[in-house]
Amino acid sequence: MTRTDPVSAPAASPRIAVIGLGAMSRSLARALPRGAEGLRIGAALVRPGSGAEVEAAAAAAGLELFRDLADLLAWAPDLVVECAGHGAVRDLAPGLLEAGVPVVVVSIGALGDADLRGRLEAAAAGPGGGRLTVASGAIGGLDILRTGGRAGLSRVVYRGVKPPAAWKGTPAEDAVDLDALTEPTVFFEGDAAEASARFPKNANVTAAVALAGIGFTGTRVSLIADPTAAGNRHEVEGEGAFGTFRVALSNVPLPDNPKTSWLAALSVEEAVVRHFQSVSY
Numbered sequence: 001m002t003r004t005d006p007v008s009a010p011a012a013s014p015r016i017a018v019i020g021l022g023a024m025s026r027s028l029a030r031a032l033p034r035g036a037e038g039l040r041i042g043a044a045l046v047r048p049g050s051g052a053e054v055e056a057a058a059a060a061a062g063l064e065l066f067r068d069l070a071d072l073l074a075w076a077p078d079l080v081v082e083c084a085g086h087g088a089v090r091d092l093a094p095g096l097l098e099a100g101v102p103v104v105v106v107s108i109g110a111l112g113d114a115d116l117r118g119r120l121e122a123a124a125a126g127p128g129g130g131r132l133t134v135a136s137g138a139i140g141g142l143d144i145l146r147t148g149g150r151a152g153l154s155r156v157v158y159r160g161v162k163p164p165a166a167w168k169g170t171p172a173e174d175a176v177d178l179d180a181l182t183e184p185t186v187f188f189e190g191d192a193a194e195a196s197a198r199f200p201k202n203a204n205v206t207a208a209v210a211l212a213g214i215g216f217t218g219t220r221v222s223l224i225a226d227p228t229a230a231g232n233r234h235e236v237e238g239e240g241a242f243g244t245f246r247v248a249l250s251n252v253p254l255p256d257n258p259k260t261s262w263l264a265a266l267s268v269e270e271a272v273v274r275h276f277q278s279v280s281y
């Protein structure tokens with residue numbers, strides 16, 4: 001007897017597209033074919049105004065290029081992976097989900113906006129809605145927050161340390177003179193709601209911690225610029241009825257973008273692979 005997989009598995013070569021063609025997408029497009037899964041990125045949705053540099057990058061990676069959501073939908077993607085930014089989650093993810101396309105997002109800080117979260121949840125839960133997956137990003141320990149959180153969490157603290165260059169072009173510049181720092185300097189203390197909104201390219205991890213744990217206002221955040229830091233360090237401490245934990249990561253940044261840890265790109269790669277697996281370990 002021939003058995004068929006009851007899950008509506010896509011054809012042998014699933015059609016996977018990225019939104020954005022920056023450091024993370026390029027890393028993902030280079031990396032995916034190395035796995036045994038036979039998955040590869042086939043297309044990219046970029047900004048309408050993007051020019052020759054993006055075209056060259058797409059050609060080098062063998063990607064079809066779209067500048068319009070309707071064109072991407074006509075390509076009939078089996079999965080779309082957002083590696084672009086908060087605006088892309090807001091403007092593109094709801095429509096994709098409504099059209100039944102599963103979406104992986106990594107710009108998790110966008111989900112700090114409760115209205116957008118509601119729209120995404122409604123789009124995914126609606127008739128024929130696609131599944132929304134939030135990649136773990138550059139952080140770890142989310143499993144402990146989720147599982148320990150079943151019995152209640154009383155305290156979750158996040159501390160993010162990056163070299164001054166990684167904080168360039170952010171509100172950190174209004175708080176400290178990044179070029180003059182000689183020692184680790186805390187320039188932000190607050191909650192994950194404020195951190196993820198004000199640092200959309202640096203503090204998505206705080207949103208991941210908030211969503212897995214005690215929410216955006218309950219999660220305490222410190223952001224630090226450290227001239228001695230070689231990479232991006234993330235620490236999470238949690239406390240609850242289950243006990244306590246502390247996770248500390250020292251992440252290698254992507255060569256094309258010092259703000260972004262390679263681990264974040266790897267988390268997207270893992271989410272893509274997992275999406276197409278019948279059994280995941």
Ligand SMILES: NC(=O)C1=CN([C@@H]2O[C@H](COP(=O)(O)OP(=O)(O)OC[C@H]3O[C@@H](n4cnc5c(N)ncnc54)[C@H](OP(=O)(O)O)[C@@H]3O)[C@@H](O)[C@H]2O)C=CC1
Nearest residue numbers: 020022023024046047083084085088107137138204260264
């Ligand atoms: N969860 C996590 O741990 C992490 C999440 N991130 C998120 O991932 C995002 C991507 O990171 P990274 O690749 O390093 O960033 P890059 O800045 O290198 O690349 C992002 C690319 O996406 C493009 N883009 C932005 N908005 C849109 C849009 N609406 N449609 C199409 N393309 C768009 C940008 O174009 P343009 O330059 O024109 O804006 C840029 O080319 C970050 O912005 C951040 O939000 C990053 C690090 C960690």
Ligand SMILES: O=C([O-])CC(=O)C(=O)O
Nearest residue numbers: 201202203204205260261
């Ligand atoms: O990549 C990192 O180390 C973290 C980051 O930028 C983010 O959370 O937005």
